[in-house]
Amino acid sequence: AFGQATSSVGDELSLFATRLRPVGDAVENAGAIVQQDELAGDHLASRRIRELLSEVRARIDGQSVAGDSAANQREIDLAIQEVVSIAGRSVRLGGATNAEIQDANDDQIADVQVVSLMPNAQASFSGSVTQTATAARLQVSGDGGGQFASSASFAIKGNRGQASFAVSAGDSLAAVALRINADVSKTGVLAEANGDTLELSSVDTGSDAHVSLLQTSSNPASASGVNAGQIASFGIESIEPGESESISGQVDSEAGIAELRLTGQTGSLVSETADVLILGEYGSTTISIVQGETLSDVADRINAETVATGVAAAVDADELVLTSTNTGTEVFVQATVTSIEGETITVDSNASQVANFQVLSITPGNEVTLTGSVTQAAAAAALTLEGASGAVVADSATFTLTGDLGSANISIVKDESLADVADRINDQTASTGVTAEVSGDNLLLASSEVGSVATVSVALVDVTRYSDVSGVNSQQLSSLSVQVSPTVDELSISGTIDTAADVAELTYNGFLGAATSSGTFTLTGSLGSATISVNTLESLTSIRNEINSHTAETGVSATASGNTLTLQSTGVGSAAIIEVDVTAGAFNVDGGNGDGTANGADATATINGQSLVGTANDFTFSDSGGSFSFSAVAGFTGAIDAVTIDSYDGAFTVTGGNGDGTANGLDATATINGQSLTATGTTFDLVEGAAQFQFDVVDGFTGAIDPITVTSTLPELVFTGGDVNDLVTGTDGAATINGQSLTSSDGSYSLATGNGNYEIAFQEGFTGVFDAIAVAAGTSNLDVSGGNGNGRATGSDAQATINGDELQGDGSTFRVEQNGITAEIQFVAGFSGEFDEFTIQGRASTAPATSLRLNTSVRESLVDSLVGPLSQLVSGGNLAGDFEQTADALQLVDDAISSLDLFDQEAERVPSLSPQRRGDSSTAKHLSRALIASQLFQTQASLATTEPGSLVDVLANPSLAQRKNIAALLNFKSLI
Incomplete structure (x- = not known):
């Protein structure tokens, strides 16, 4: 049964224990392997989280910039959802637009509006509607036959407005219903x-729904006792049919105008020249006044704008009186001096320290004192071009000199004086903004202006380049020279x-x-020509001598050997020529070009991979930006030594x-x-309170400045009757x-009593007790019932029990709050009873799926502190899209990054495999063992905890399940 024979149960137990031990070791080692893999995964996951948090931080930091804030929030949502997913958590978005409503029964619930939704919020709602919302209802009774009993006029008023109707006795209730x-x-x-009832009901339901029926005839209300000397008009807005009452009381005070006075000078003249802003109930206008003009002229200009301002003007002795055209506390008059001539500003400053002091603005009549010190003087941008001993140019060069005004190319020649260079630079200062002067053996370059905007830069265009030649073998090359130095520092020439x-x-x-x-023939060579005559049987030696006597003229020499006379050019190369032109008789030559002419040949060479053809033995070539020439020794061929x-x-x-050829001023x-x-350079701009100043410090000055006192002194226009801002308002009238x-802005009062509503307008100037007025209304022609009994009815709101709370609706709509969710539930009209439970929650993650995961077992609390607070930044969170709390949002991201740092430190403490075990076999084999060991662990634990006596029984007579477990352990021995 166990794959081998055992002599006794004791031997079997010993063997079994021996085989169990590697299983335990494999399980232990498997944990370390898994932890190592998790650590590697943690590094990738942590790096991705940092990338995502950095993206979130950048978007939060720039969210107040104009743009699509909704799109920006969507990107933040996606990034945080991915972070949370990597951390093994989940987040549902908040915000009303991300709400998901599940299981709402359309037959019960007409609409659910989510007002607010916190991230990860979820709530279920259940309960019942105990009372439905009702409409407002009135009933009008007929004559017993479905008709109106008498003629009448009435108005029907509801939530949307009012309409008037007239009926005659005998009109059917159904026909009038159609008209309504x-x-x-x-x-x-x-x-x-x-039947015999006309039922009126509001379209809307709830306590805000109302229906009114107001009869306007046939017995109208009347008023008596109105004293026209006290009351200009008396109006009955409404009164209950058949009611009467007495109106009495007194006017305590009249409504008053707003009045403001400007003090002029003797003779009703204006005292100062100024611009005055006149403000009233309707608007404003600016009036310019001139010292010495009449107040009546100013009044005329103000009155020309009365329609636009609601302010009128009149002259009272030496005062200009400004009044509102209306009365009451809502009207006002205000005068504001926007400018006034005659302001004097004095500045007390030390000219050796401060120059060009300008007062850009100062509150008229104020004094400002400035104290402090200049801590750094402004400086020009400066560079130094080093010369050679004797204040001369070190080497020839061309450079671009750039300043605030422009650029110029400057060429300098080795050993010329720096003074000459300075002169050329200074000749172009107007176009560059750079000056130059000699200092010792150097040339100082400086911006003509000072300050951080002042710049100087020197960019080298070209400088003399020198070359040293070594390694020339005079047996091979008679010379080698450099025409243009190469751009590389070292070049080898070979070939x-x-x-x-x-x-x-x-x-x-x-x-012979x-x-x-x-x-006779003309002999021509590289140097010229000569005429040679030959006689029959003249010796070749004689001819040779004749030709050689002209060598200096022709550049051709001759040699004679046997029957052959050889003509050769004295020079070599393609420029060396011989031409024999027979002018009489015969003198036939062979060779050359076959036509009595011959050319020499130029040398050829292969240098640095280039195929060259010389001029005779002279060569030129280019390489690496340089140009070179050399001459081969006459007759030499073969490899040359490297040069x-x-x-x-x-x-x-x-x-x-x-340090890079550029400089900025200070x-x-x-x-x-x-x-x-x-x-800015030497110019300071200073705002001190409501005053603004600009001034320059003297070049080079630093240290404490003497106190600077700026004083503004103004003439004054004197207004009386207003507050400190020259503002005055009217007053309301009062009556009892x-x-x-009661109060009134214009002498008209609205009075509401239990029986009716009235409008009373008193005569202008009237105060005191007025005569009593008797009001009586005719009896009703219509039999109206329902509502308050006086022709008005209101609906009622629905009531419900939701999640255990007793709620009063707004009509059929209920506002509920649960678990961070606020919603408005509107039930179907007429529905009552228990409604099906439904759920509101945020939308699930829409971030791309990721296989990255943090090892959340390292420290659960660190993972929670990393991702938990981030939900405040997703849609619906208390920091999402809040420009006012950007600093808090940024701090939250920084805290999350700090938590990530702590997580990384904890993860690094995960134990690793022992060196011996790592050396035994590959990670893959350890993982195989670990997985098998994990699968068998439960079997091992079960058998290991069996009582010894019972274990003997198991081994002697195992059950089917036990045999399978034991076999599993033993059959994996090759892996274990």
Whole structure:
């Protein structure tokens, strides 16, 4: 049963224990392997989280910039959802637009509006509607036969407005219902004839729904006792049919105008020249007044604008009186001096420290004192071009000199004086903004202006480059020179002289050492021509001598050997020529070009991979930006020894500034009245309270400045009757009528009693007790019932129990709050009873799926502190899209990054495999063992905890399940 024979149960137990031990070791080692893999995964997951948090931080930091804030929030949502997913958590978005409503029964619930939804919020709602919302209802009774008993006029008023109707005795209730329903869009009231009753009901339901029926005839209300000397008009707005009452009381005070006075000077003249803003109930206008003009002229200009302002003007002795055209507390008059002539501003400053002091603004009549010190003087941008001893240019060069005004190319020549260079630079200062002067052996370059905007830069265009030649073998090359230095610092020249340069050559064949015929020919060479005459049987030696006597003229020499006369050019190369032009007789030559002419040959070479053809033995070639020439030794062919050319730039050194050939000036700095200021060059701008100043510090000055006092002194226009801002308002009138204290801005009062509503307008100027007025209303022609009994009815709101709370609806709509969710539930009209439970929650993650995961077992609390607070930044969170709390949102992201740092540190503490175990086999094999061991762990644990006596029984007589478990352990022995 166990794959081998055992002599006893004891031996079997010993063998079994031995085989269990590797299983335990494999399980232990599997944990370390898994932890190592989790650590590697943690590094990838942590890096991705950092990328996502950095993106979130950048979007939060820039969210107040104009743009699509909704799109920006969507990107933040996606990033945080991915972070939470990597951390093994989940987040549902908040915000009303991300709400998901599940299981709402459309037959019960008409609409659910989510007002607010916090991230991860979820709530279920259940309960019942205990009372439905009702409409407002009135009933009008007929004559017993479904008709109106008498003629009447009435108005029907609902939530949408009012409409008037007239009926005659005998009109059917059904026909009038149709007329009322035709105006339902105006009134919000429906009508239905039901037997002998006309039922009126509001379209809307709830406590805000109302229906009123106001009879306007046939017995109208009347008023008596109205004293026309006290009351201008008395109006009855409404009164209950058949009611009467007495109106009495008194006017306590009249409504008053607003009045403001401007003091002029003797003779009703204006005292100062100024611009005055006049403000009133309707608007404003600016009036310019001139010292010495009449107040009546000013009044005329103000009155020309009365329609636009609601302010009138009149003259009272030496005062200009400004009044509102209306009365009451809502009217006002205000005068504001926007400018006034005659302001004097004095500045007390030390001219050796401060110059060009300008007062840009100061509150008229104020005085400001400035104290402090200049901590840094403004400086020009400066660079130094180093010269050579004797204040001369070190090496020839061309450079671009750039300043604030422009650029210029400056060329300098080795050993010329720096003074000459300075002169050329200064000649162009107007176009560059750069000056130059000699200092010792150097040239100082400076911006003509000072301050941080002042710049100087020197960019080298070209400088003399020098080359040293070494390694020339005089047996191979007679010379090698550098025409233009290469751009590389070291260049090697090598190759072969493939063919040497050769002479031009022709031959003449005689007979028995003599010419075969007579003739005359012109012999031409590289130097010129000569005429040669030959006689029959003249010896070749004689002819040779004749030709050689002209060699200096022709550049051709001759040799004679046997029957052959050889003509050769004295020079080599393609420029060496021989031409025999027979003018008489015969003198036939062979060789050359076959036509009595011959040319020499130029040498050829292969140098640094280039195939070259020389001029005779002279060559030129280019390489690495350099140009070279060399001459091969006459007749030499073969490889040449390598020649080395070392090249280097001449001296051109610019120091100072930013260390890169550029320099910026410095702005002056100062501390004035506690403010740290930086000038633009030497010019400071200072805001002190409501005053603004601009001034320059003297070039080079630093240290404490003497106190600067700026004083503004103004003339004054004097207004009286207003507050400190020259503002005055009107007053309301007051009356006590039927015991009610009433106010009015224009002498008209609205009075509401238990029976009616009235409008009373008193005569202008009247105050005191007015005569009592008797009001009586005729009896009703219509029998109206329902509502409050006086022709008005209101609906009622629905009531419900939701999640255990007793709620009063707004009509059929209920506002609920649960678990961070606020919603408005609107039930279907007429529905009552228990409704099906439904759920509101945020939308699930829409972030791309990711396989990255943090090892959340490292420290659960660190993972929670990392991702938990981030929900405040997703849609619906208390920091989402809140420009006012950007700093808090940024701090929250920074805290999350800090938590990530702590997580990384904890993850690094995960134990690893022991060196011995790592060396035993590959990670893959350990993982195989670990997985198998994990699968068998439960079997091992079960058998290991069996009582010894029972284990003997198991081994002696195992059950089917036990045999399978034991076999599983033993059959995996090769892996274990």
